[in-house]
Amino acid sequence: MRRLLFALLLFVVAGISFAPAATAAEEIVITGSTTVLPVMQKAGEAFMAANPNISLAISGGGSGNGVKALNEGLCHIAMSPRDIKSSEVAQGKANGVNPVRTAVAVDALVPVVHPENPVKALSTAQLRDMYAGKIVNWKEVGGADGKIVLVSRDTSSGTFETWETMIMNREKISPAALLQASNGAVVQSVAKNKRAIGYIGFGYLNNSIKKLDVDGIAATPATALAGQWPIARELYLFTNGEPAGAVKKLVTYLLDPQKGQKAVAETGYIPLLRK
């Protein structure tokens, strides 16, 4: 028994003393919005292949969590599709962290419906009235008779926040809206329901759902980059101070039109044209 305990102890001690050897390479910890996550994952794989001595630890968890982690010194890069809040800046200052913003891509939110829905285009005003619960039947916007089933993102998600600021204009989203926890879940529930309408990031468009024109403008990369598409936003990385060292290498890689920006396009977002 005693010998067994001793062996166990030896094993634990050995484990502790050898553990750091495995992480000798430089590690960049990245966390935050699940909207920015696919870009980071795609570009990250290629980046790690090109820089074998730098390893990336990428995780989602939401913009709020990412910024919080950056402020608490738990990560090097926080991903977020919204600008940092003043309360978050203050929180960072208190911990000696100075969050600096770098835009890496443009994301456009697209209203989507079931492919069999005859409605092809809506105005921002119509979208607002639908989500506020004032327009309740598809008949009122040129569709077939049937109740409109609103699908929205959770009130705490960055996607919801963008939709609220860009479309809702301070009006409350109807409490009858189905709140889904991810872009994928919104696609899933709209694709399965002929009366549903939802909104998702460009990166999640697929053939199971139909995108709508808004204010007479088609949702394409060109209109979003030109600033014509009414529901577009930039995707940001936040770092503590200006990017430096390995982090700078990664940011430069992401902004390279031949490398990171290609991954942005492949993920379904819109590559950022540097002015």
Next chain:
Amino acid sequence: MNAGFARKETYIRRVLAGIAGCSLLFLALIMLFLFMEGLPVFKSLAPLDFFFGMGWYPTLEPPEFGIFPLIAGSVAVTLVSGVLAILLGVMTAVWLTEIAPSPVRRICKPLIELLAALPSVVVGFFGMVVIAPLLQEYLDVDTGLNLFNAGLMLAFMSVPIVCSVAEDALYAVPVTLREASLALGATRWETTIRVVVPAAFSGIGTACMLGMSRSIGETMVVLMVAGGAGILPASIFDPVRPMPAAIAAEMAEAPFRGEHYHALFAIGMVLFLFTLLFNTIAQRIAEKNRQSPD
């Protein structure tokens, strides 16, 4: 030798007491933490507005923290799943003890208990991808992600518990009771319904309560299939937003120690009180059962 043995005995007893004390202490600390993080919400919010407010808009300026629709959602989902699970679970238990031949029972019971091992995310996915479209197609409801779907999925998850506990209770009814009833000329059906089930009533009650406390706390399933609309359900096919779904969906984004964060913890407190209530009732019934003479 004897003295050494006694010392060893005391030593072992102390270690075990220490371990048991630790787990109790941890539970107490978790509870303390829950209340410490939840109660501050009442500093800026009247309890009446919190418990009976109709609007849940935590990110709006100014925010609204009314959890009445969430409580109603939880209660509604638990009731629907309770009715389904109790019907299915108790009837299965009666069939297993009273009707099924012994080999069938030996095979079926472990199989039903295995159902409990199904991960909740799998059950949720099944409800989302299979049941929801079926409901929309055949019942023509507005959305398949609704109260009924969530109740059905939760019933799947609590049937094993209800069935297993109820079956144990029915099985424990002495054979002499059955024999006496049959000897008096009662049919097997009459014996089951008038004698065996009433004799096991408290055990069946415990089973129901345990099943319902499982339903009210379940998170993944309601997050995936209940729809997530913070409204009072007017029909069984309306979407709802039960309390665990709200906590799971929003906690990650709630600013640390902010009002929203405290409000979510306060919801956790309410949920804890509900589960505590169900478990206490279950225990009371079980205790009564234990004291009843055979």
